Amino acid sequence: MAKEIWIADVQSGAHDGDEIELKGWVKRTRGSNKIRFVVLRDSTATIQCVAKRDSIGDESFEELKGALIEASLEIRGIVNPDDRAPGGHELIVTSVRVVGGVRPDSPFPITESAMESADGGETEFLLDNRHLYLRTSRMTNMLKIRSSVFGAIHSYFRDLDFTEYQAPNFVAGAVEGGSTLFEVPYFGKKAYLTQSWQLYAEAAMPALERLYTIAPSFRAEKSRTRRHLTEFWHAEMEVAWASNSEIMNHGEGVVRHIAKRLLNERENELNEIGRDLDLLARYADNPYPRMRYDEAIETLQSMNVDVEWGQDLDYSKEKVLTQDFDVPHFLTHYPKVAKPFYHRVDPDDEKYVLCHDLLAPEGYGEIIGGGERTWSEEEILARIDEEGVPREPYQFYIDTRTYGGVPHGGFGLGVDRVCSWLSGAEHIREVIPFPRDSRRVTP
RNA sequence: GCCGAUUUAGCUUAGCUGGUGGAGCGUGGGACUGUUAAUCCCAAGGUCGAGGGUUCGAACCCCUCAAUCGGCGCCA
Numbered sequence A: 001m002a003k004e005i006w007i008a009d010v011q012s013g014a015h016d017g018d019e020i021e022l023k024g025w026v027k028r029t030r031g032s033n034k035i036r037f038v039v040l041r042d043s044t045a046t047i048q049c050v051a052k053r054d055s056i057g058d059e060s061f062e063e064l065k066g067a068l069i070e071a072s073l074e075i076r077g078i079v080n081p082d083d084r085a086p087g088g089h090e091l092i093v094t095s096v097r098v099v100g101g102v103r104p105d106s107p108f109p110i111t112e113s114a115m116e117s118a119d120g121g122e123t124e125f126l127l128d129n130r131h132l133y134l135r136t137s138r139m140t141n142m143l144k145i146r147s148s149v150f151g152a153i154h155s156y157f158r159d160l161d162f163t164e165y166q167a168p169n170f171v172a173g174a175v176e177g178g179s180t181l182f183e184v185p186y187f188g189k190k191a192y193l194t195q196s197w198q199l200y201a202e203a204a205m206p207a208l209e210r211l212y213t214i215a216p217s218f219r220a221e222k223s224r225t226r227r228h229l230t231e232f233w234h235a236e237m238e239v240a241w242a243s244n245s246e247i248m249n250h251g252e253g254v255v256r257h258i259a260k261r262l263l264n265e266r267e268n269e270l271n272e273i274g275r276d277l278d279l280l281a282r283y284a285d286n287p288y289p290r291m292r293y294d295e296a297i298e299t300l301q302s303m304n305v306d307v308e309w310g311q312d313l314d315y316s317k318e319k320v321l322t323q324d325f326d327v328p329h330f331l332t333h334y335p336k337v338a339k340p341f342y343h344r345v346d347p348d349d350e351k352y353v354l355c356h357d358l359l360a361p362e363g364y365g366e367i368i369g370g371g372e373r374t375w376s377e378e379e380i381l382a383r384i385d386e387e388g389v390p391r392e393p394y395q396f397y398i399d400t401r402t403y404g405g406v407p408h409g410g411f412g413l414g415v416d417r418v419c420s421w422l423s424g425a426e427h428i429r430e431v432i433p434f435p436r437d438s439r440r441v442t443p
Numbered sequence B: 001g002c003c004g005a006u007u008u009a010g011c012u013u014a015g016c017u018g019g020u021g022g023a024g025c026g027u028g029g030g031a032c033u034g035u036u037a038a039u040c041c042c043a044a045g046g047u048c049g050a051g052g053g054u055u056c057g058a059a060c061c062c063c064u065c066a067a068u069c070g071g072c073g074c075c076a
Helices: A007-011 A053-065 A112-118 A124-128 A137-159 A198-208 A244-265 A267-272 A277-285 A293-302 A315-323 A377-386 A392-402 A415-423
Strands: A019-031 A035-041 A046-052 A072-081 A089-100 A183-186 A189-193 A210-218 A231-240 A290-292 A329-332 A355-360 A365-372 A408-414
Touching (some): A046 A053, A053 A089, A137 A244, A198 A210, A231 A415, A244 A277, A290 A293, A293 A315, A293 A329, A377 A392
Antiparallel strands (some): A019 A035, A019 A072, A355 A365
């Protein structure tokens, strides 16, 4: 039963001349009454299988003829290197069995025309049929790239002796001041889906000192943009005894590590979806400059962008700023008024907080937000009251300062955003299997 | 929450100033012994998003609603 031979190995020449059995799905089929060509796909590659009526007999030939697109097959034959075959190898079929057929009255709905109009992006039809769209080469490539991004994040932190740590997804209070929470009924009380691991990470910071996670976060924002999901994967880290600049070193480190990993592991997939590998090499090999908020405002004002000091930078400004960047840039030292209570006020100038955003180039915008945390009990209480946030849900958070508070910080990285930016996707929906936004929770 | 747009066959679409809807892909049948998104012939498949209005006559003009898409605010 177990599958022993993968199509990618056949295409690489490992089985030339052998009689083998392939298991896979029909990607495309064509032919005459005497000869049939079936392009078989598995998770690794595709191969053309050639069946002649004379050599396999009428019964097998008719069975193969009835195997529509996405029918699953077990197919035996002899591997033959042939320049006429896409990929350079083909299987001369000796016998075939349809494992799971596809009925003619309900053919596979993801057709060339459905793919063509999407033009690398997505349509309502493809989103409604996401469970089937996943099988196409574009989605398969995206999912493999995504897997490598997740793997790279884990290996970056684990190689530096960070401990992976999990926070609850049901919570009582907000992390982001302005963000909307998903409210869920909780045995007669109200609970919310978490927006971030951060507050719970700070509780574990005195225990583990260096910790990270990759987990979903939920934000009930009605955003309709190519960079937003209501459920997204959030890679977060927290470090004790660390400054804003040391936290940024890790942000730069992990993003460059991801780019490097993709170049090593996913060159084929990136090529197939049409991504320029030189861009990834540039993101992997060069340091990321750091720019203070004030500088960014001056730059924007010199470009005649209407922006005032004290505003948070919205996407229209990020876009202008990042269009000319050749690598990601950090923006640091935002005005206190633009950021929530947990950001530590700059002791050198109380107008600012010690924070950073990492803005990705190509007009992409923010992929990381982080910084130093307000760590003394006195300061955190003052900041909470100043912003009119209730103390009660945050008592556990305040306690982490009451007992041996230390300077610390961390960041959150939007994993889907990184996948989207590095793969050159048109929309963040393309890089996650079942995207959730304000209008879609199905399939 | 705001601004803009779209909705015609399973999919992708054409449809001019209003005169009872064309095609490609897919599916079915036929032809073809080396195709590369095979090709060629034939067929089935549409109350034109829903409801109302104007008109002798509406896919097309007007109104209401719905769904979807793009963008903004907010953010990862």
